[in-house]
Amino acid sequence: MPGVQQRCAALVAAARARLRPTGNRVTGYLAVCAVGTLIGSSLAVGAGASGTRPRIADIGAWLASSAKGEVVHAHGLTGEVEGKAVLPDGMAGHPVSVAQDGDTTLVLDERTGRVVRIDAAQLTAEQSADYGAAGLQLVSGGAYAYVVDPAKGTVQRIDPAMTTAESPPVGVGGKPGAAVVDGDGTLWVPLPDQGTVVPFVEGRKGAAVKVAEAGHELALTLAGGRPVVTDGTTAAMTVLSARGVQGTFELGGAFAGADPADVLVPTGTDGSAVPVLAADSGDLVVVDVRSRQTTRARVPTEGHDLGAPQLLGKRVYIPDESTGSLLVYDTSLSALTEPVRVTDGAGSLELFVRDGLLWVNDPDGAAAAVIDAEGEVRRIGKYGTDAPSARKPGDEPVENSVPTGPPAAPPIPPRTDGPGATAPVSGTPSGGASGSPSPEVSGPGPTQPVPEPGAPGAPQAESRSGAIRITFAKALGATPQRYVLKGAARDQTVTPExxxxxxxxxxxxRGGSCEEQYSFTVVAEYGGGRPDKESVPSAFARPCIAPGAPRNVTFTPAQGGHGGTVTWQPPQGENGSMTYVVNGxxxxxxxxKPSYTYGNLKNRSKHGVSVMASNAAGSGAAASGWIDLTPPSQQMYIVNNTANEDPVIIRTSPLTSEGGRAGTMPGGRDDVVTVVHCKVKGTEIPWSNGEKTDVWAFHTYHDPATGKDTTGYTSDIFVNSRSNPDIWECE
Structure with a gap:
């Protein structure tokens, strides 16, 4: 047995290390090892697997289903639901939060303050304690668990196994923000009104650490096990330890002018890099608090309801609750990639990283997903009915209570008079003491009732691309000759007939219009003079589905800039009429049309743009791009430069009353080449031939003699950029 376990452990480790974790092969190895272990256990103790409960996988997470009043455990490598636990009566429909650390999983009813422990071995949720208040926070880690009451400004340590209090509430001296617990079990409680963070080491309150001025917006992130405070008011980060501040640094100007409440960070990351998002402007900064490397980007915000970003591997995932999707920014490509659709429409999304995987969950619906470091998405169906769950003694499976055929005929009572009468012997079966069947009795007797014709079950309609699929349950009772479909329009065909x-x-x-909705019934035809039976109508459905994302979003600037046209291709496989929603x-x-033109924009600017296709069935995922109005540089010769040897001056400003000399270009030559970036209005300069202009060229001159580049402004008397239509205005 030890040898089998060791070999299985080695095989699983090798599979996880060498295979891309799609779950298929790894799951196969796990299954082989599980079978081998069960056989070994049977040989060792003389018992099979009967009566045992499947073990919940280590690589997984518990996800809340608030509407159904349950939590489910999903496998991280496959996305399959391995088990579910039903929460106590009264919690269904309440918002809940899940705190999971190691083998401990606790669930908080945010409306009542009840804390429940999930028994993963039994798939039960029976151990609980009531803390009697709404709006509490539940956090756990390192064998410690705490209940934080923001309204009262208290922290209470609880027993993670019993869920009962281990100490009285302790005041923290202010109104707490969202707290976190590190891997050592230290609780970190931010107090924005005080500008401090209070640690609880081994359950005991420590000295407050000053991190900001009182009243600043503070948010905590556990980055690779280290607490990091983001001050949204000053756009600064502070790294903490139990001994105090370990380092501080500025985020830079990306968040200048941002609403501090809109500066969003995750509560935890898998490594030392922390993504920070300004939800109003779309400015995104990824800061590595260990190496201090910073990545900056901008994501579209108009029309999006963005939440706190999460980082896994090289990708930043941003929940967009207006569409139920994740915006994905790839730091290695420096670009937005295909969004990840999670729900069918707008909805709340919870994101967290666990075991090197990103989990996203709709706590109010059936949708969830798990994403690995390579960006592979595995869907999770939380409402599946085939997942193991705890049953109380005497409970029967739901399927046993559902009739699957015609009702059984009532038993035939024994005849006691007339021909064929029988007289059962008291205390013994009528077939004799041995219980064998009685001989067939001759003569007339009762007959089985003929089953009545029944209607088919309610049809289910499923919209598909160009079609609607109708499924139904067969009729109960008599067997019909055939089933036919009613309700198809003249421009629709039904297969089979x-x-x-x-x-x-x-x-x-197949066929029909996407703008129309259709409902159908199924008719059971019996023949032989028996009446046909028709089902109830199906729900309305369209012969189309929401389109996918548009493709190849590109931007072509107008001559001179200040705008241009965004173009794209329709979603793959779509050729019907669609409306495009352009956010920019x-x-x-x-x-x-597959294009949209912008005007009156500033040059030397960059704007995010996203395009989403929609039809009568709904909207698809968005495709993103950039409106880049960086002026294209042009090589030009210096003009009016042969009259004398005086150098041509390059200034630091186009206004002669400001700035000074940045450098010069040689005079007396008409072959001097410079790279012109754009043109701008400045001080008007006259020339000896009567020409004058207030246009200045912003350019870079490379001196071949010194190898030095000089960038600045030169009067257009010497450049003539105003006659070049390919030179844009600077702003």
Missing amino acids: AVGPDGPFAFEV PGGTANTT
Whole structure:
């Protein structure tokens, strides 16, 4: 047995290290090892697997399903739901939060303050304690768990196993923000109104650490096990330890002018890098608090309801609750990539990193997903009914209470008079003491009732691209000759024309308009003079689905800049009429063409733009790009430069009353080349031939003699950029 376990452990370790973790092969190795272990256990103790409960995988997470009043455990490598635990009565429909650390999983009812422990071995949620207040925080880590009461300004340590209090509430001296617990079990409580963070080491309150001025917006992140405070008011970060401040540094000008409340950070990251997002402007900064390397970007915000970003590997994931999607920024490509659709529409999204995987969950619905470091997405269906769950003694599976065929005929009572009468012997079966069947009795007797014709089950309609699929349950009672579909329009075709009595019980309806909704019924035809039976109508459905993301979003600037045209291709496989929602500078616009033109924008600026396709069935994922109005540089010759040997001056400002000399270009030559970036209005300069202009060229001159580059402004008398249509205005 030890040898089998060792070999299995080595095999699983090798599989995880060498294979891309799609879950298929790794799960296979796990299954082989599980079988081997069970066989070994049976040989060792003389018992099989009967009565045992599947073990919850170590690489997984518990996800809340508030509406159903349960939590489910999903496998990180496959996305499969391995088990679920039903929360106590009264919690269904309440918002809940899950605190999981190691083998401890606690659930807080945010409306009542009840804390419940999940028993992963039994898949139960019976151990609980009531802390009697709404709006509490529950945090755990390193064998410690705490309940934080923001309204009262207290922290209370609780027993993670029993869920009961281990100490009375302790005041923290202010109103707490969102707290975190590090791997050592130290609780960190931010007090924005005081500008401090209070640590609780081994359950005991420590000295407050000053991190900001009182009243600043503070948010805590656990980055690679280290607490990091982000001051949204001053755009600064502070790294803490139990001994105090370990380092501080500025985030830079990316958040200048941002609303401090809109500066968002995650509560935890898997490494030392922390993503910071200004939700109003879309400025994104990824800061490595260990190496201090910083990555900056901008994501589209108009029309999006963005939440705190999460970082996994080289990608930053930003929840967009207006679409139920994750915006994805790839730091290695320096670009937005394909968004990840999580829900079918707007909805709340929870993100956290655990075991090197990003988990995203809709606590109010059935949708969830797990994403690995390579960006592979595995969908999680939380509402699946085949997941193991705890059952109380005497409970029967739901399926046993659902009829699957015609009702059984009532038992035939024994005849006691007339021909064929029988007289059972008291205390013994009628077939004799041995229980064998009685001989068939001759003569007339009762007959089985003929089953009545029944209607088919309610049909289910599933929208597909160009079609609607209808499935239904067969009729109970008598067996019909066939099933036919009613409700198809003249421009629709039904396949097959009829379904036989043995199925398969499905129709496909092709054609119709995406702008129209259709409902259908299924008719069971019995023949032989028996009446046909029609089902109830199906729900309305469209013969289309929401389109995918548009492709190849590109921007072509107008001559001279100040705007241009964004173009894209329709989503893959879509050729019907669609409306495109374009989010860019100035807000949201709609168009039916695969292009949109912008004007009156500042040159030397960059704007994010996203395009989302929609039809009558809904909207698809957004595709993103950039409106880049960086003026294109042009090589030009210096003019009016042969009259004398006086050098041509390059200034630091186009206004002669400001700045000074940045450098010069040689005079007396008409072959001097410079690179012109853009042109701008400045001080008007006259020339000896009567020419004058207030245009100045912003350019860079490379001196071949010294190898030095000089960038600045030169009067357009010597450049003539105003006659070049490819030279843009600077702003």
